[in-house]
Amino acid sequence: MLAGGHARRYSRRHRMTALLCALSLVVLTQTPATSVSFDLRSLSEQDYRRWDGVELERKVALRLIQEGFAVVSPQSPAQLRLRVVRTPEGLGLEATGPRQRVEQGVRVGRGSLAELHLEVAQKLTEMTRAVAVPPEPVPAPPVPEAPPVVESAKEPPMEVAVAPPPSTLELGLGMGTLWRGAGSKVAPHLLLSVRRGLGSFGLDAEVGLGVAREAALTAYEVQGGAFLGYRLPVTERLHLEPGVGAGLVLQVFRLEDAWVSDATGTQVSPAGWARMKLRWRFSERFAAEARAGLGLVRPVSHVREGETLGARGRVRVETGAQLSWGP
Structure with missing residues (x-):
């Protein structure tokens, strides 16, 4: 049986996961979308409460859904995986895709909780775009008596540089x-x-x-x-x-x-x-x-x-x- 604090945390996360899955189903029914999971399970109970993990999960998920990604729970299979870990300087952000993995750091204690959530959501969105594999373009039907269309070369995925630890x-x-x-x-x-x-x-x-x-x-x-x-x-x-x-x-x-x-x-x-x-x-x-x-x-x-x-x-x-x- 879970302790009181862990049970409440599990219940809130369960409700949040259900909401995110419902929103993602709307996105999936419109266009094929890349699935993304967001994992805060490595944070301790104290850190999860200190930085309001439920609100952070909500803001990150809504931002990703606005960008056209399908957000799923950490236990479900996903094409891209996002994770937040504790570091001596604050929070470490990790994004893993099928071809590459990028990391960034976020320092805590310099502003309000809302500013921290906004910074984490912004950086995770940029990192998700960086590790996502662009879908293959659908070839256009041939047009009679028309010159062949030369497709432009695909742009390489954006590289997100890991910022050095600030002094x-x-x-x-x-x-x-x-x-x-x-x-x-x-x-x-x-x-x-x-x-x-x-x-x-x-x-x-x-x-x-x-x-x-x-x-x-x-x-x-x-x-x-x-x-x-x-x-x-x-x-x-x-x-x-x-x-x-x-x-x-x-x-x-x-x-x-x-x-x-x-x-x-x-x-x-x-x-x-x-x-x-x-x-x-x-x-x-x-x-x-x-x-x-x-x-x-x-x-x-x-x-x-x-x-x-x-x-x-x-x-x-x-x-x-x-x-x-x-x-």
Whole structure:
């Protein structure tokens, strides 16, 4: 026995299939038409409800019938088959005919549900025309004493190019901790990041601010770097993202001793990082990330009359969590 949600979904689909078949019979009685099936069964129950699958099936079927195709149920034999699948970027559209198969992608979350349905119906109609085999022309009866009619060559089927995955821009803001080597204290760390992604790869720009306070020394460290990362899907919403990067660390320090002539100063050092992110996308636009990084930087020591006031080691360990936003 089907569960309540699945039973309602099956009932609505059954009524929709009956309506489409009735409309298609009208088309079939007028002219010979190419049969087309439209399949949404690969979508999960949650995605089917989120994008109103019943209304999407109705709009796609009506559009195909207007174009002269006969729409049948996914279980029935059909000359052309249309299918919608879930992808990390949104929806994937597939059209399969007797000679070729074409695909396109649709990004979700950028407009209203009606705009999404219109875009899917338009693209599926174009793809159906592309994979459909044109019917053979009926030869005209011979006309006496008339020159032979030369038939024009058939136009090749239209090729629908698959659009490359669009690049995305993500913004992130988070807090964490910074450990700067042996003998130093764990300091708070503020991080701002921007990611430009193309598919699974991404180029990040990060800016961080850390503050270390000692008894006789206060040091502010501003770091900036560029990272190359690769996003590995664990589940549909959970991803791992390893990455490597390089940049600079600027340290501005101030000595608390008022008798010192040079109480402030700066140090600039090159740095490199290896990092790992665990990312959970909990909505269409927002995601939470946990971050851990291991960096190498030039060590710095602050000494006064043989006494070490503060030091930064060669190894720095960063941890933190942040919230990111992106389409």
